[in-house]
Amino acid sequence: MTQAPTEVTGGAVDGLAALEAGGSVAETFGIPLAVLAELTHRCPLQCPYCSNPLELDRAATELSTDEWKNVLSELAEIGVLQIHFSGGEPTARKDLVELVRHATEVGLYSNLITSAVLLTRDRLRALHDAGLCHIQVSFQGIEPEAADRVAGMRGAHAKKIEAARWVRELDLPLTVNAVMHRQNLHQLPGIIQMAVDLDADRLEVANVQYYGWALKNRAALMPTLQQIEDATRIVEEAVVRLKGILAIDYVIPDYYALRPKKCMGGWGRQFFNISPTGRILPCHAAETITGLHFESVRGNRSIAAIWRHSDAFNRYRGTGWMPEPCRSCDFKEIDFGGCRCQAFALTGDAGNTDPACTLSPLHERIFKLAETEAAGEADRFIYRNFKGGTPETDGGQDI
Numbered sequence: 249m250t251q252a253p254t255e256v257t258g259g260a261v262d263g264l265a266a267l268e269a270g271g272s273v274a275e276t277f278g279i280p281l282a283v284l285a286e287l288t289h290r291c292p293l294q295c296p297y298c299s300n301p302l303e304l305d306r307a308a309t310e311l312s313t314d315e316w317k318n319v320l321s322e323l324a325e326i327g328v329l330q331i332h333f334s335g336g337e338p339t340a341r342k343d344l345v346e347l348v349r350h351a352t353e354v355g356l357y358s359n360l361i362t363s364a365v366l367l368t369r370d371r372l373r374a375l376h377d378a379g380l381c382h383i384q385v386s387f388q389g390i391e392p393e394a395a396d397r398v399a400g401m402r403g404a405h406a407k408k409i410e411a412a413r414w415v416r417e418l419d420l421p422l423t424v425n426a427v428m429h430r431q432n433l434h435q436l437p438g439i440i441q442m443a444v445d446l447d448a449d450r451l452e453v454a455n456v457q458y459y460g461w462a463l464k465n466r467a468a469l470m471p472t473l474q475q476i477e478d479a480t481r482i483v484e485e486a487v488v489r490l491k492g493i494l495a496i497d498y499v500i501p502d503y504y505a506l507r508p509k510k511c512m513g514g515w516g517r518q519f520f521n522i523s524p525t526g527r528i529l530p531c532h533a534a535e536t537i538t539g540l541h542f543e544s545v546r547g548n549r550s551i552a553a554i555w556r557h558s559d560a561f562n563r564y565r566g567t568g569w570m571p572e573p574c575r576s577c578d579f580k581e582i583d584f585g586g587c588r589c590q591a592f593a594l595t596g597d598a599g600n601t602d603p604a605c606t607l608s609p610l611h612e613r614i615f616k617l618a619e620t621e622a623a624g625e626a627d628r629f630i631y632r633n634f635k636g637g638t639p640e641t642d643g644g645q646d647i
């Protein structure tokens with residue numbers, strides 16, 4: 249898992265509309281068309297902005313091959329069309345080819361979201377032969393030494409470039425995911441060119457969103473306002489220049505936004521993901537919110553019933569839960585009050601207005617905090633790992 253875009257645009261069916269119309273969401277058309285399957289939290293990289301929870305699921309607790317196959321079959325039965333295999337690093341699962349084949353057999357379009365450092369040419373071919381439809385490779389930058397430092401693994405960047413070329417040799421569609429922050433935003437023009445050179449179809453320029461590991465590393469990652477303004481201009485120019493060559497998605501950091509993003513298309517409206525141990529979550533960072541109980545595929549309820557009835561999904565669905573200023577705001581059905589994980593991270597209450605919104609009483613304070621951190625000297629990372637994080641030493645971590 250890298251930092252996936254948290255705006256869900258296009259294609260997803262609106263489950264809440266069906267709920268509000270009194271229809272049967274689970275049995276009709278409310279189930280999301282695409283689901284993210286986090287197969288494992290294991291990963292050879294240690295990115296300081298990883299969106300996995302601070303408390304990572306251990307290998308021994310992961311769903312087994314048969315459990316994942318049952319999940320895939322159930323998803324296909326209830327109307328899901330696309331499965332995104334993610335993690336952690338999904339290729340750390342020895343049964344990945346088997347799971348991709350099963351997804352193909354039950355009629356799911358499959359996408360692999362990977363750091364690519366564990367891929368070999370043979371394994372990639374096996375995934376292709378098993379029916380894999382698309383690959384997204386994450387990059388930490390274009391300067392190998394700097395990128396390897398962010399990843400916490402020597403040689404990672406070179407492996408990614410090699411694997412991305414294999415993807416295109418197999419004629420698989422390729423998306424490049426580049427997570428951007430203060431320490432690599434100056435590389436953005438080079439990253440756009442790298443995506444073109446790799447013959448990628450799509451580039452996701454994903455500014456870090458600050459929860460989980462990224463919140464822990466915020467002072468070392470927060471960009472300056474000037475960097476964001478420059479990046480926006482660079483992306484806007486590239487979108488026009490590369491029309492028909494490279495599609496570019498751009499997610500700006502919330503702290504500098506005027507209004508919050510429609511996070512996940514709205515809580516419990518268009519998306520869910522499944523954690524390595526089988527918990528069904530409204531977004532990949534939802535477990536950062538303490539006090540919510542997320543039901544598991546290992547329980548007694550079907551996935552469709554969890555989607556429709558679980559307290560965790562219904563708690564922030566729609567607009568009824570909203571406090572002021574959202575409650576009487578014209579935008580409440582456009583952004584659904586922003587991101588619940590961010591509201592929790594910054595205010596301690598997931599039920600508050602996302603402070604990314606200028607109408608939040610906390611917005612000014614958040615904006616100033618971002619400016620102060622961006623101007624600060626902190627640049628050392630706390631690396632993501634199962635030990636609860638390891639501070640970077642002067643020589644870097646594991647590199």
Ligand code: SF4
Nearest residue numbers: 249250291295298336
């Ligand atoms: S450590 Fe990096 S590559 Fe691994 S799951 Fe997290 S963000 Fe993805």
Ligand code: SF4
Nearest residue numbers: 574577579580585605
């Ligand atoms: S007040 Fe709430 S609904 Fe209105 S723009 Fe801000 S976050 Fe969105």
